[in-house]
Amino acid sequence: MQLNVIDKKILEEVADLHGIPIGAYNIRKNGEGAGRKSTANIEIKTKADKPGIDVIIKPGTKGESVHIPVILSEDINDMVYNTFEVGADSDVLIVAGCGIHNSGSSAAQHDGIHEFFVRKGAKMKYVEKHYGEGDGSGDRILNPNTIINVDEGGVVELEMVQIKGVDKTKRDTKVVLGKDARLIVTERLLTTDKQDAESNIIVELRGENSSAQIISRSVAQDDSRQIFHLIMRGYNKCRGHIQCDSIIMDNGRVSSIPEVSAFHSDAQLIHEATMGRIASEQLIKLTTLGLTEKQAEETILKGFLK
Amino acid sequence: MLELIDVGVSLEGDNGKVQILNHINLNLDKQKLYVMTGPNGGGKSSIAKAIMGIYPPTSGKIVMDGIDITEQSITERAQLGIGYAMQQPARFKGMTVRDLLTLASGDNAEKSLCDLLFDVGLCAQDYLNREINASFSGGELKRLEIASVLARKLKVALFDEPEAGIDLWSFKKLTETFETLNKIYDMTIVIISHQERILRLADQVIMVAGGRISEITDKDKVLDEIEMIDNDCRCRKACEIRGKSNAAECNR
Numbered sequence: 001m002q003l004n005v006i007d008k009k010i011l012e013e014v015a016d017l018h019g020i021p022i023g024a025y026n027i028r029k030n031g032e033g034a035g036r037k038s039t040a041n042i043e044i045k046t047k048a049d050k051p052g053i054d055v056i057i058k059p060g061t062k063g064e065s066v067h068i069p070v071i072l073s074e075d076i077n078d079m080v081y082n083t084f085e086v087g088a089d090s091d092v093l094i095v096a097g098c099g100i101h102n103s104g105s106s107a108a109q110h111d112g113i114h115e116f117f118v119r120k121g122a123k124m125k126y127v128e129k130h131y132g133e134g135d136g137s138g139d140r141i142l143n144p145n146t147i148i149n150v151d152e153g154g155v156v157e158l159e160m161v162q163i164k165g166v167d168k169t170k171r172d173t174k175v176v177l178g179k180d181a182r183l184i185v186t187e188r189l190l191t192t193d194k195q196d197a198e199s200n201i202i203v204e205l206r207g208e209n210s211s212a213q214i215i216s217r218s219v220a221q222d223d224s225r226q227i228f229h230l231i232m233r234g235y236n237k238c239r240g241h242i243q244c245d246s247i248i249m250d251n252g253r254v255s256s257i258p259e260v261s262a263f264h265s266d267a268q269l270i271h272e273a274t275m276g277r278i279a280s281e282q283l284i285k286l287t288t289l290g291l292t293e294k295q296a297e298e299t300i301l302k303g304f305l306k
Numbered sequence: 307m308l309e310l311i312d313v314g315v316s317l318e319g320d321n322g323k324v325q326i327l328n329h330i331n332l333n334l335d336k337q338k339l340y341v342m343t344g345p346n347g348g349g350k351s352s353i354a355k356a357i358m359g360i361y362p363p364t365s366g367k368i369v370m371d372g373i374d375i376t377e378q379s380i381t382e383r384a385q386l387g388i389g390y391a392m393q394q395p396a397r398f399k400g401m402t403v404r405d406l407l408t409l410a411s412g413d414n415a416e417k418s419l420c421d422l423l424f425d426v427g428l429c430a431q432d433y434l435n436r437e438i439n440a441s442f443s444g445g446e447l448k449r450l451e452i453a454s455v456l457a458r459k460l461k462v463a464l465f466d467e468p469e470a471g472i473d474l475w476s477f478k479k480l481t482e483t484f485e486t487l488n489k490i491y492d493m494t495i496v497i498i499s500h501q502e503r504i505l506r507l508a509d510q511v512i513m514v515a516g517g518r519i520s521e522i523t524d525k526d527k528v529l530d531e532i533e534m535i536d537n538d539c540r541c542r543k544a545c546e547i548r549g550k551s552n553a554a555e556c557n558r
Contacts, residue, residue, distance in 0.1 A: 217399070245399060281396040284360055289410045289454065290384040299409065303400035 003027075003034070006101050010071050013131040013164075014097025021067040026053055029071045031078045042066055042092075052081035052113075055094075059087030059119070070098040075106035075138050081113045088119040088151075097129035100140040100166070109141040116147070118154040118181075125157040132165030139167040146173045150181040152207065158185045162197065163305060170198045177238075179207030187216040188305045191224035191252070200229040205238035205267065216244045217304055220252030231259040234267025244273040247304060307494055308334040308357065308388075308462050313366035315356050326352050328517045330366070334462065339488045339495045341508035341525070348515040350498045351393055354464040357496075358390040359383045370462075387461035391468060393498075395451035398438045403450060406438060411457035422453045425483045427476030445471035456483065463487065465497045469504060481507060505529060 003011070007029065015021070024042035027035040031051070038044045041061040045054045055066055072078060086092060102108040118124050126148075132140035142162075150156050154177075162169060175183050183203060191197050203212045212232060220226050232240040246254040260269040278300050286296035315327040327349050334340060342350045355361040357368065359380040367376040375383055398406065407422055408414040420430035426449040436442075438450065448471045455463055465484075472480060484507055487493045496512075497504055505511060511528045513521040 279396060281392070281394070282398060284380065285392065285396045285454075286409070287380040288358060288360075288384050288390050289458065290381060291409070292381050300398065300401075303398055303405060306400045 006073055007071050010073075010099030010101060010131065010133075011069055013133075014099040014129045015067050015069040015095045021065070023065045023067070024055070025067040025069075026055075027067075027069055027071070028078075028080065030074050031076055034071070039064065047081060047083075050081050051079060052083070055082065055084045057084070057086045057090050057092055059089055061087060061090040061092060063091065065093040065095065067095045069096070070110055070112065072098070072100040072102070072108045072110055075102055075104040075108045075136070077107075077109045077111075079111045079113075082115070084114070084116045086116060086118045086122045086124050089121040090119075091123040093125045093127070095127045095129075097127070097131065098142055098144070099131040100134070100142070102132070102134040102138045102140050103136040104134075104138045105136055107139040107141055109139075109143070111143045111145070113145045114147070116149065116156075118148065118150045118156055120151045121153040122151075123155040125159070127159045128161070130162040130166050130169065132167065134165075140165060141168045142166050143170045144172070146171075148173075148175040148183075150175065150177050150183065152179040153181065154178065155182045156184070158183065160185070160199075161188045163188065163190045164192075166191075166195065166197070167193075168196045171200070173199075173201045174204075175202070175212070176204045177207055177210035177212060179209065181207055181210045183210075183212040185212070185214040185216075187214070187218075189216075189218040189226060190221070190301075190305055191219075191226055192221045193224060194222070195224040197225070198227045198229075200231075202231045203233070203240065205232070205234045205240055206236060207238075208236045209238065210236065211239040212241070214242045214244075216242075217246070218254065219247045219249065219301055219305060220254050221249045223251045225252070226254045228254075228256045229259070230256070230271070231261075232269050232271070233259075233261045233263065234269050235263045237264060237266035238268070240267075240269040242269075242271045242273075244271075245304075246273075246275045247278055247301065248275060249277070307336045307371065309369045310353075310357070311367050311369065313356055313363045313368060315352060315361045316364045317361065326361075326517055327356060327363075330356070330519055332512065332519060332522075334494050334496065336461075336494055337488065337492050338509040339484065339497070339507055340510050340512055341505050342496055342498045342512040342514055343500055343505065343528075344514035344520070349517040350514045351466050352517070353514065353519075354390060354466055354496065354498060357383075357462070357464060358388055360390070384458075387459070388464070389455045389458050389460040389462070390464045391451045391455040391466060393466035393470070395447045397440060397442060397447065401438050402435050403438060404434045406450070406454055407457050410454040413457075422457050425456055425479070426450070426453045427472075427479050428453070443471070445473065448472060449476070452480070452483075456487065459491075460493055462494045462496070465495070467498055467500075469499060469501050477503065502529070502532060505532075 024039045041058045043056045130142045230242045244256045256273045258271040260271045310332040313330040316323045316325045423430045508525040
């Protein structure tokens with residue numbers, strides 16, 4: 001597998017990789033496989049009927065990771081379907097970043113459909129980072145579609161980060177939780193220039209004593225726009241909490257359209273949303289420590305999106 | 307050390323400009339501890355904010371070690387060695403106690419950060435990695451604010467009602483910390499307070515009312531007055547000193 005300097009930089013940005021990953025991995029570059037490794041407990045197979053892979057994690061696998069980064073360095077339209085079977089009682093980390101380097105005038109687009117089956121008692125942390133770069137005028141577009149089914153007692157931690165260079169994104173996420181299953185979603189989004197971002201998250205709390213927490217933080221700078229549809233539906237005795245915080249700068253625009261729906265008398269669902277500028281007392285505090293206003297602003301944003 | 311010469315401050319209000327400070331003349335000496343007291347809304351916090359540069363003076367000037375700092379920004383004044391612990395500190399989503407104290411001190415050594423928290427009565431193990439968000443109580447936030455000022459090697463430290471929200475058990479530790487800063491680290495300290503126990507720390511007491519400094523006096527004089535008044539209660543002076551709103555109704 002040949003990775004050039006740009007590829008390596010993108011891998012570092014989207015998957016914190018400084019070389020070939022340890023453990024199982026599948027690297028996709030410009031619509032084609034660019035490297036793969038299965039391990040004794042994690043098997044990665046090419047799908048027979050459509051582009052993409054099946055990742056099968058054996059029950060009881062603990063402390064292992066799977067990296068499946070995608071690199072686009074040409075102005076192409078890439079579509080991929082990945083399916084993950086996370087075996088019962090396993091505890092794994094899955095990192096699936098996507099980075100685009102577009103130096104052309106046409107759009108480069110990656111649409112990824114990821115479906116997860118998290119089996120009984122399994123614990124999965126799924127990290128999805130999106131990143132764009134390149135001096136071309138072509139748009140960098142990323143549209144992830146993530147569907148997660150969590151069986152009894154399963155725990156899913158979902159970390160979705162987009163902090164630079166993606167011109168358009170529409171991310172659709174749907175999670176269905178079974179009995180005693182737990183979900184923690186942290187979403188971090190920064191848009192600049194004229195970028196557009198839409199995030200739609202639907203969580204269905206189907207099982208008794210299931211719980212979910214969504215913490216979404218975003219910053220809209222320049223003329224960028226963001227729309228959030230954060231939806232939580234409780235069908236059983238369950239607990240859910242959505243917290244959506246946005247900082248608006250320059251001419252940025254943010255819309256947050258929540259839905260919390262209870263279909264059971266013991267469903268407890270909360271939605272909170274705050275939007276506004278950086279609080280002046282925060283800026284004052286940091287300037288009294290000797291930071292300039294610009295440094296204070298950067299420090300606040302860095303912490304907020306951490 | 308730090309001199310306010312005929313300083314006035316006006317702020318934009320709903321009905322135009324409002325003069326909040328008038329003819330403030332104040333000379334703060336090196337290594338002295340001042341307690342600023344007086345009725346609520348009298349201008350104590352505004353004087354501190356004028357010194358820090360949060361409220362830029364609209365008249366007069368502020369001089370520090372012979373340098374006119376009247377036109378300097380908050381950042382420049384902070385870099386000269388002025389610090390301010392806010393009365394109502396800010397919360398920071400995503401920023402941890404460790405992040406804030408490291409920023410303040412420029413030192414991320416675990417021991418230094420732990421010592422700072424100890425000085426304000428917080429357990430480092432419980433707090434260092436905690437996010438400074440809504441989960442912080444008012445008292446916890448206040449202590450962290452004080453720690454962030456202690457972290458800096460300041461020439462002039464301004465504390466705006468530092469005792470508010472601090473429990474009795476931590477109060478003694480806090481007063482000891484102020485004394486140490488003042489005597490060992492040569493820091494000029496100004497504490498805005500209504501508390502007798504804080505007044506007892508003062509080298510001098512600055513009385514502020516109606517946007518002016520009404521008196522700069524010895525602490526014993528003020529404490530004697532409080533003692534006398536306590537025996538007969540409801541005295542205008544005591545009410546003023548303690549910032550009670552019924553001062554005007556006092557007949558004595």
